[in-house]
Amino acid sequence: VQIGRPEEKLHASLADITRLLQKHAVLETFTHRQDSSRRDLLEHLQHQQNLVELHARCRSLHPADLAYVLESLPRDDRALVWSQTPAALKGPVLVEVADAVRDRLVDETPRGELLDALRPLDAEDLAYLEGKVPPDLWNSVSRARDAGEQTFLRETMALPDDSVGHVMSPDVKTVREGLSAGAALAELRSSEAIPAHTDQLFVVDGRRVLRGAIRLADLVRADATVPIESLMTTNLVGFAPSDAVDEAIRAFERYDLISAAVVDERGRLIGRVTFDVILEVARASADRSALERAGLSGDEDLFAPILDSARNRWPWLALNLLTAFVASRVIGAFEGTITQLVALATLMPIVASIGGNTGNQTIALVIRGLALDQFPHDAPRHLMRKELLVAALNGALWGSVVGLFALIIYRSAPLGLVMLAAVFLNLVVAAVAGVVVPLTLRRLGRDPAQGASVVLTFVTDSMGFLLFLGLARLFLI
Amino acid sequence: VQIGRPEEKLHASLADITRLLQKHAVLETFTHRQDSSRRDLLEHLQHQQNLVELHARCRSLHPADLAYVLESLPRDDRALVWSQTPAALKGPVLVEVADAVRDRLVDETPRGELLDALRPLDAEDLAYLEGKVPPDLWNSVSRARDAGEQTFLRETMALPDDSVGHVMSPDVKTVREGLSAGAALAELRSSEAIPAHTDQLFVVDGRRVLRGAIRLADLVRADATVPIESLMTTNLVGFAPSDAVDEAIRAFERYDLISAAVVDERGRLIGRVTFDVILEVARASADRSALERAGLSGDEDLFAPILDSARNRWPWLALNLLTAFVASRVIGAFEGTITQLVALATLMPIVASIGGNTGNQTIALVIRGLALDQFPHDAPRHLMRKELLVAALNGALWGSVVGLFALIIYRSAPLGLVMLAAVFLNLVVAAVAGVVVPLTLRRLGRDPAQGASVVLTFVTDSMGFLLFLGLARLFLI
Numbered sequence: 043v044q045i046g047r048p049e050e051k052l053h054a055s056l057a058d059i060t061r062l063l064q065k066h067a068v069l070e071t072f073t074h075r076q077d078s079s080r081r082d083l084l085e086h087l088q089h090q091q092n093l094v095e096l097h098a099r100c101r102s103l104h105p106a107d108l109a110y111v112l113e114s115l116p117r118d119d120r121a122l123v124w125s126q127t128p129a130a131l132k133g134p135v136l137v138e139v140a141d142a143v144r145d146r147l148v149d150e151t152p153r154g155e156l157l158d159a160l161r162p163l164d165a166e167d168l169a170y171l172e173g174k175v176p177p178d179l180w181n182s183v184s185r186a187r188d189a190g191e192q193t194f195l196r197e198t199m200a201l202p203d204d205s206v207g208h209v210m211s212p213d214v215k216t217v218r219e220g221l222s223a224g225a226a227l228a229e230l231r232s233s234e235a236i237p238a239h240t241d242q243l244f245v246v247d248g249r250r251v252l253r254g255a256i257r258l259a260d261l262v263r264a265d266a267t268v269p270i271e272s273l274m275t276t277n278l279v280g281f282a283p284s285d286a287v288d289e290a291i292r293a294f295e296r297y298d299l300i301s302a303a304v305v306d307e308r309g310r311l312i313g314r315v316t317f318d319v320i321l322e323v324a325r326a327s328a329d330r331s332a333l334e335r336a337g338l339s340g341d342e343d344l345f346a347p348i349l350d351s352a353r354n355r356w357p358w359l360a361l362n363l364l365t366a367f368v369a370s371r372v373i374g375a376f377e378g379t380i381t382q383l384v385a386l387a388t389l390m391p392i393v394a395s396i397g398g399n400t401g402n403q404t405i406a407l408v409i410r411g412l413a414l415d416q417f418p419h420d421a422p423r424h425l426m427r428k429e430l431l432v433a434a435l436n437g438a439l440w441g442s443v444v445g446l447f448a449l450i451i452y453r454s455a456p457l458g459l460v461m462l463a464a465v466f467l468n469l470v471v472a473a474v475a476g477v478v479v480p481l482t483l484r485r486l487g488r489d490p491a492q493g494a495s496v497v498l499t500f501v502t503d504s505m506g507f508l509l510f511l512g513l514a515r516l517f518l519i
Numbered sequence: 520v521q522i523g524r525p526e527e528k529l530h531a532s533l534a535d536i537t538r539l540l541q542k543h544a545v546l547e548t549f550t551h552r553q554d555s556s557r558r559d560l561l562e563h564l565q566h567q568q569n570l571v572e573l574h575a576r577c578r579s580l581h582p583a584d585l586a587y588v589l590e591s592l593p594r595d596d597r598a599l600v601w602s603q604t605p606a607a608l609k610g611p612v613l614v615e616v617a618d619a620v621r622d623r624l625v626d627e628t629p630r631g632e633l634l635d636a637l638r639p640l641d642a643e644d645l646a647y648l649e650g651k652v653p654p655d656l657w658n659s660v661s662r663a664r665d666a667g668e669q670t671f672l673r674e675t676m677a678l679p680d681d682s683v684g685h686v687m688s689p690d691v692k693t694v695r696e697g698l699s700a701g702a703a704l705a706e707l708r709s710s711e712a713i714p715a716h717t718d719q720l721f722v723v724d725g726r727r728v729l730r731g732a733i734r735l736a737d738l739v740r741a742d743a744t745v746p747i748e749s750l751m752t753t754n755l756v757g758f759a760p761s762d763a764v765d766e767a768i769r770a771f772e773r774y775d776l777i778s779a780a781v782v783d784e785r786g787r788l789i790g791r792v793t794f795d796v797i798l799e800v801a802r803a804s805a806d807r808s809a810l811e812r813a814g815l816s817g818d819e820d821l822f823a824p825i826l827d828s829a830r831n832r833w834p835w836l837a838l839n840l841l842t843a844f845v846a847s848r849v850i851g852a853f854e855g856t857i858t859q860l861v862a863l864a865t866l867m868p869i870v871a872s873i874g875g876n877t878g879n880q881t882i883a884l885v886i887r888g889l890a891l892d893q894f895p896h897d898a899p900r901h902l903m904r905k906e907l908l909v910a911a912l913n914g915a916l917w918g919s920v921v922g923l924f925a926l927i928i929y930r931s932a933p934l935g936l937v938m939l940a941a942v943f944l945n946l947v948v949a950a951v952a953g954v955v956v957p958l959t960l961r962r963l964g965r966d967p968a969q970g971a972s973v974v975l976t977f978v979t980d981s982m983g984f985l986l987f988l989g990l991a992r993l994f995l996i
Contacts, residue, residue, distance in 0.1 A: 047757075047758065047759070047762060047766065048756050048766070048769075048770040048773070048774070049766050049769065049770070049892065104773075104774065106773045106774060107773070110773070110892075113891075113893065114893060116901070227739070230739060230740065231739065231740050235740075236736040236737075236739075236740065238775075239718075239775070239777065240736055241716075241718065241777075258735060258736065258739070259713040259717055259735065260713075262704070262707060262708065262713075262735070262739055263707065263708050263712075263713065279525050280524075281524065282524070285524060289524065289525070289526050292525075292526065293525040293526070295798060295799075295802060296525070296581075296583045296584070296587070297525070297581065297583060298715075298716070298794075298795035298798070300716065300718075300777060300794075317775075317777075317794065318775035321772060321775070321798070322772075325772060328805060329887065332883060332886075332887060333883055333884075333887065335883070336879050336880045336882070336883030337876065337879075337880055338880055338883060338884065342884060344884075344888065344893060344901075344902070345901075348905065348908045348909055348912060349912070351905065351909045352909045352912045352913050352916075355877065355880050355909070355913065356913075358876065358880070359873065359876060359877065359913065359917055362872065362873060362876045363869070363873060363917060363920065363921065366868065366869040366872040366873065367869065367924060369868060369872075370865050370866060370868060370869050371865075373864060373865045373868070374865045374928070377861045377862070377864070377865060380857070380861050380864050381858065381861050384854045384857050384858050384864075385854070386864075387850060387854070387857050387861075387863075387864035387867075388847050388848075388850045388851045388854060389847060390864075391843065391846060391847060391850070391868065391871070391980070391984075392840070392843040392844065392847050394868070395839065395843040395846075395980075396836065396839060396840060396843065399814065399835065399836060399839045400832065400836065402813050402814075403813045403814055403815055403832050403835070405813070406809060406810055406812070406813030406815060407810075407815065407819060407821075409809075410806065410809060410810065411821065415526065415587075416590065416591060416821060424593070424821075424822075425821070428825065428828065431825045432825055432828045432829045432832070435825060435826070435829045436829050436832060436833075436836065439829075440836055440840065443840065444840065447844060451851070503868070503872075507868075
């Protein structure tokens with residue numbers, strides 16, 4: 043029995059493949075340096091032997107592991123490994139691999155090979171790859187499916203990307219109501235293979251209307267004569283194809299589901315969602331949102347060309363510069379004041395910085411509350427009151443610390459008081475913005491995590507400079 | 520059959536309970552306003568009836584849903600609902616509820632009730648609550664367990680919190696090698712109930728050494744006379760109790776596992792990990808890390824008292840202020856220069872801001888690479904080269920934009936050139952810091968997501984001011 047710590051095994055595979063690739067590179071250089079007419083047969087054979095080894099190594103890997111290996115390799119090595127990947131594995135690897143890497147692999151694969159890779163995939167994997175492979179190839183593969191799968195694919199494609207229908211599978215085990223446990227079990231034994239992640243069988247009536255579900259483990263242990271109705275649960279978590287996949291993610295996490303039914307508007311079972319797809323969608327969306335929060339649009343291949351990587355960061359930098367220019371013009375309006383009291387220039391970044399930080403704390407709480415669905419009713423009002431009070435308390439406390447700092451450095455009590463007032467007010471501004479900005483983005487149907495921080499920093503920077511320099515002009519000059 | 524969209528049901532339950540709580544509050548006020556000797560019997564009965572309804576509503580909820588309801592209610596309402604929660608549900612709810620809310624609930628529950636809540640929990644739930652309920656209560660409950668569970672609890676507690684052993688369950692179905700499929704199935708039918716999330720049975724020898732695993736679905740469909748050895752897979756994902764739980768999370772996601780074996784150093788099966796616990800740990804750690812990234816230490820109850828909430832944010836604000844003070848002193852060193860050219864004060868925040876933004880983009884990529892285990896070998900060197908090139912490219916481009924802005928506003932080419940040079944250099948500094956800081960934090964055994972951003976902003980702010988003002992003093996004054 044082979045029980046390996048999975049990551050040790052995986053790193054060992056990557057090291058193996060890297061070693062084979064290095065050997066390959068050495069052999070390549072060597073063969074090219076020699077005059078081709080004198081090319082040694084032995085070296086040529088070594089070269090071939092090396093590729094055979096590489097091929098064998100790839101064949102033994104789980105598709106997810108092979109995807110990992112491909113993502114971890116520079117572009118040339120990646121192309122070589124891909125060319126040595128057995129045809130049967132290419133489809134599953136395309137499903138598993140990161141978006142940015144998939145695009146390149148698809149570009150590098152001849153059309154015929156791509157067709158061979160897509161043909162054996164099951165319907166939901168094929169649905170997943172729609173829009174990620176050339177449309178004509180996808181269409182020709184999907185048209186070759188049987189009528190049921192074609193209908194499934196057509197209906198799935200008609201639904202939005204973030205709907206349950208888009209991630210469901212038509213492959214679901216059912217039993218007819220009215221059977222005994224023994225008869226249901228006998229039917230199961232004589233039917234086709236049970237799909238992966240089948241923890242429960244769905245009980246349906248003659249028109250395929252969902253009646254309940256029975257755990258496979260319960261069916262196995264039940265007395266053969268017992269009617270399945272007495273074993274089944276009728277309190278089910280189920281979804282409509284048009285339900286939001288985010289809602290399914292929360293339900294799977296909350297109730298530890300392995301599978302859940304998908305029913306049409308008449309209550310007929312049309313498929314199921316399984317936890318592996320849900321987990322994958324949740325992971326991908328968390329990953330995307332973490333990158334987007336830093337202003338990286340979508341996926342970035344670790345080995346992308348420099349210009350692509352640089353360009354990936356432009357929209358965010360442009361937006362950031364725009365807000366920085368505006369904040370800078372706010373300061374520009376007070377240049378006269380700064381000339382009279384240069385200490386203002388030294389102290390103003392502190393006011394802006396502490397505002398940005400407290401505002402981002404509020405944003406983190408609001409975004410988390412939205413993700414956990416903590417504001418079903420009027421909690422935002424409660425939240426706003428609380429954040430304002432926290433801001434006032436922290437403003438008084440840390441405003442005093444900052445004011446004291448100014449007092450000590452510049453020996454000016456009025457300057458200290460202006461500093462205290464500016465910090466206090468900017469924290470209040472930050473609290474309001476920290477609550478309002480993400481909630482507004484959400485109401486506009488956008489990801490609140492994505493733009494909230496840049497808008498907030500814009501508000502706290504500009505207002506921080508304005509409050510501090512404005513108060514200074516009023517009271518110090 | 521009840522197939523509800525889960526969140527609709529949940530929101531309906533919360534609305535129901537809120538309505539009952541409001542009725543309760545109205546009745547309370549009414550009863551108190553009246554002279555107690557004239558208190559109407561009818562109202563008293565209504566009051567009682569209301570509580571009975573609340574009790575019934577709570578009883579019908581899934582523990583995870585009840586935890587959600589408790590988290591969504593202000594403190595007084597929460598205490599009332601908790602008092603009406605059936606004793607049998609209190610244990611599971613304590614397992615599900617957020618840390619900050621659990622602490623309050625534990626404080627408010629009489630010791631006897633808490634004992635009753637803990638006693639029926641299974642061993643891994645009890646292990647999970649260690650350190651989260653008063654130690655003497657926990658000890659007295661664990662000492663009442665049978666010898667096997669006591670050993671399990673003792674061994675689990677001896678392992679670090681972030682190890683597989685800490686989240687494993689001793690509750691695992693095995694079959695002895697050498698049996699036929701029919702005999703194994705018969706044994707399964709006569710044994711105790713099959714634990715939840717059992718997708719596979721583990722095959723062990725006489726000394727409980729793990730030999731392989733067999734899918735429940737395959738066992739059900741197998742011919743009765745076939746030996747189980749021919750059905751089982753011997754290529755298993757398995758863990759040692761001391762393995763890092765992060766590694767288990769990645770393996771569960773990569774291979775879509777429902778359960779995995781845990782074996783001791785001699786290969787003996789000692790338990791299993793299931794996906795529900797793995798999912799919960801992954802979710803909690805992602806949640807914690809999102810909050811910590813904004814400097815919120817640990818969990819914050821939405822309805823915590825203001826002072827607690829304010830205090831939760833102090834360490835981060837203190838750290839932030841410290842770095843802001845240092846950056847401010849950098850500017851302070853150039854006050855003479857600023858007095859001569861006040862435009863510098865206006866422009867310097869732009870240099871600092873764009874450095875912070877590009878650095879945070881790099882950090883997001885590095886942290887993601889670490890989370891996806893993308894740097895098993897020497898990728899950081901590759902990454903550093905790439906980030907430096909991207910920074911140089913972006914520095915030249917956006918530095919020119921910024922320089923042009925300065926040129927247009929202040930009609931000074933030298934000022935524009937200084938601006939360009941400062942932005943270019945600060946982006947290079949940001950790229951280096953963006954790669955080095957998270958990798959160093961990781962090497963020090965800390966969460967790279969937590970402190971990276973504050974250190975980076977400190978570097979890019981201070982260096983941004985220093986580079987810009989320093990170059991200005993050298994070339995403009």
